[in-house]
Amino acid sequence: MNLKELLNSEQYEAATHIEGPLLILAGAGSGKTRVLTYRIANMITEKDIFPYNILAITFTNKAAGEMRERVKKLIGERAEGMWISTFHSSCVRILRREAEHMGFNSNFTIYDSYDSKALVKQCMKEIGIDEKDITDKEIIGTISNSKNELMNAMDFKKKNESNYRKNKIADVFLLYTKRLRANNAMDFDDLIFNTVQLFEKNPEVLEFYQRKFKYIMVDEYQDTNYAQYKLVKALAQGSNNICVVGDDDQCIYQWRGADIQNILDFEKDFKNTKVVKLEQNYRSKGAILQSANSVIKYNSKRKDKVLRTEQVIGEKLKIYRGYTDKDEAAFVAREIKKIREDSPFNYKDFAILYRMNSQSRTFEDAFRRASIPYRILGGLRFYDRKEIKDIMGYLKLINNPQDDISLQRIINVPKRAIGDATVQKIRDFAKETDECLYSAILDIDFIPGLSSRAKSSVNKFLNLMNGFIELREEMTISQIIKKILEDTGYMKALKDSKDPEDESRVENLKELVSEAVDFENNNEDKSLEAFLEQATLVSDTDNYNEDDDNVVLMTVHASKGLEFPAVFMVGMENGIFPSDACFNSNEEMEEARRLCYVAITRAEEKLYLTSAEQRMVFGRTSCYPQSDFIEEIPLNLKENVGSGNRAVNKLGTQKSKTLKKEYNPHALGAKNGSFSSSLTNNTASGKVNSKEFVPGRKIQHPKFGEGTIITASHSGEKAMLTIAFTNMGIKKLDSSIAPLKLL
Ligand SMILES: Nc1ncnc2c1ncn2[C@@H]1O[C@H](COP(=O)(O)OP(=O)(O)OP(=O)(O)O)[C@@H](O)[C@H]1O
């Protein structure tokens, strides 16, 4: 392996600087991930560092798998023993080993978002919180944010004692935490949170891992949240050999607590940090890269970076505006066919990127019609399907009988005459005796108020489960799954059913058995725990297989770190990308712009930005103007390649033209900052007194058009307004930010 041939001089410098803190700060496609891979290979072959001493953290399991494969290819079996994995997977490994320090058993269950939601709902019911007052969504979000900031339920309660609403949420948080513990279960956020706690409370455990992981690397460091940051910091404090890689322009998870400051402050956190900047992009043709640079320049909060390419300028970016969303999708399908006929492109060279999963529908229809093979990442995962979750519920309960959520999921699935009333009585009994449901049903004969029929049904269920638990040691996972499908009658019920959907459920369950066989063949750790773990932690992008010749559809978030010869960024409209909310918040606008930068920089050779004048959103026809992000791309780098059928389109065209004329962010002198800040300035000059915004008043918004104020709540100089726009539906706007004119 001759690193000097494989890397440019800055990359080489980064790959060979092993001791001491190192920050690789560089734009998209500059080879950051590549440097990490070669750095690991170099450490093992040239510096004789034990693989056992290396911890590399990647953003997805797929990225981890690829990195491991590449290192293996470079250096062979010597790569064994390295930890290359995501934050979550690394933490699970640590927690399984150290569970008893935390009062958990090592077979703890990991609750996915569905399980956590079920548990939160139960806790809400128990405390007596009405969904109408506080939604489960709000509570789940609050708990998650709190854990990401390393605040436990008690601290959260103390901090919010005087706030009635938050106090109620704190009660759910407390009960939820207690139940998780009783169920011997952790949610996703707990995996990081508990590991940080483990290290804080047990210095000797931390010391062990500090000694073990002498060399730590983190890819996509810009998207770490506070808890992840603390974790890395704790581990790295031992040896100080920490290398982080990132791009502040690609921080796209602030809504999930990612803190861009972590990368900006790295040099402060670790003394004597060496900083390497990579300035050459190897991925994209010139026009694509220059466009990405032009767009991101509109963000004010960023470290200035240079990113150049030696590649030719290539094709201009292609802009298409359809009349309807169907038009847009049909255009994309036509282009893909055309490009494939004219050049050596395969289907897998195309990616369709959108802002939200719900946007995939129209493209699926268009591709099906055009016989284009495609694959969607996102939406319902295989493991999220009902039938798969049912069987996984059995497996989870076999693995950890304390798991009340799984028990409640499957106790009457398939139906075995154990009704809700019976389950409620079991729950009451368990609560009184302070034990888990499984142990309560072991005492079923002592539970008051149950009919002998109910008792006999529960006993049958218990015998069935006990049988599975006993067989666990003797059987492989695929055998256990087959046994569950047979003994519970689950498969028979589906096969007997007349519902055509059940036919595909049968297929999915067969697929689950194959997955299990695959797992047994390909993993060293063949335990049930390991199987459950990978099913829970695997993300959409992890399942993405580049060998299949499919066009791939996914959200921009999911496309992070990936690259494709041709990219279609679709739904490029104000109201979608950027979303409405961005026009009220500078921060959200900047995050959306970073997301746009990520999307543009996925493309190697061809990039399309498409939109539609009309589209169905939540069953209503909406009209959105073309995205401002398209306007931020210089004219010489883009070309219009057509639009939908305009004959039936007069009204829509005119309207968007008027909007465009009145609303031109760049005419407001927004060259350096983003335009929403210039809008703020515009209104901050005090043109309209907020007291004039009263219900019934007609107003004009440059983007949304004419509307009528429905409600207004004033505080000081600002007013929160609910406005019904003639063409854009109802929106909530802040009068101090939104550029409103009275009519
Ligand atoms: N020195 C080099 N020589 C040849 N190809 C390179 C070199 N450096 C990077 N590349 C290629 O450029 C592409 C981008 O590299 P990589 O994915 O590592 O970039 P990145 O900085 O991690 O991008 P992102 O910010 O999108 O995660 C890859 O195809 C990679 O193999």
Ligand SMILES: [Mg+2]
């Ligand atoms: Mg990368």
